[in-house]
Amino acid sequence: VCRALKPLLEGRKFAAITLRRQNLRFPFPPSFAARLKNQKVKNVGRRAKYILIHLMNHETLIIHLGMSGRLTIQNKKTPPLKHDHVIIELDSGQNLVFNDARRFGLMDLAATKTLESHQLFNHLGIEPLSPRFNAGKLAAWFKNKKTAVKLALLDQRGVVGVGNIYASEALYHAGISPKRMAGQVKLPELKRLAPAIKKTLRRSIKAGGSSLRDYRQVDGELGWFQDGFAVYDRAGLGCPGCFCADKVKKIIQGGRSTFYCPKKQS
DNA sequence: CCTTGAACCTGCGGGC
């Protein structure tokens, strides 16, 4: 989403802001619309699953899409749909529209300089696509953890950005059972897992993300990575290249679905 | 500190 927003937003001005309700997951901050109006976008960044739109006035618009959020660019004349909660008119003549049926998403506005210490960010772990992320970082995070490795991956205090789909997918590609105790996963296995995480995320970004239901790319198109899932949402089916009778299994961990191939993951 | 479960909210598909 950030990569698509970048050329559309950088250098543009927010000509008008319409809030079609008072809150998403949280209430909008004080004077939210007024503080955004007439501000120019310096650049678009990201931290974990948060989209960061840095403004020239040294404030940053923070956006999280939650489960069902979409950010799309629309023609100015397009009438608002149900759950279009925030509409930002750009000086390009296009609208940036935030739609979120479940409202687990959020928007906030904060000083750019102190973002790292912001409540939303100060507990976050390492970026998996950074060159500094490797098996050693996973080992440090997993050390002495008795929780299942799948749940340790979902915990954003260790590694950020790995959600429920990509945790299952990365563990499959690394050949590690999601049920293993995190602290018991050996270094040679972590040397498969770290690259598997990077590869899975990069492949999904390239495919425009995963559209199970709500997710759309910024241009409104579906993402296509769901067609590349090895195990996620494939219970009872074979995993890729699996010609044996073994089927993908679905279990619940921490209240969330996990998919894995018992034959290829141990 | 740890882990688990529930809560937030809407929509959709399946079973009856």
Place this chain on the structure above:
DNA sequence: TGCCCGCAGGTTCAAG
């Protein structure tokens, strides 16, 4: 047709 249930890409908080 319609109702009820379970489930969904995330995060956070309370309780044990």
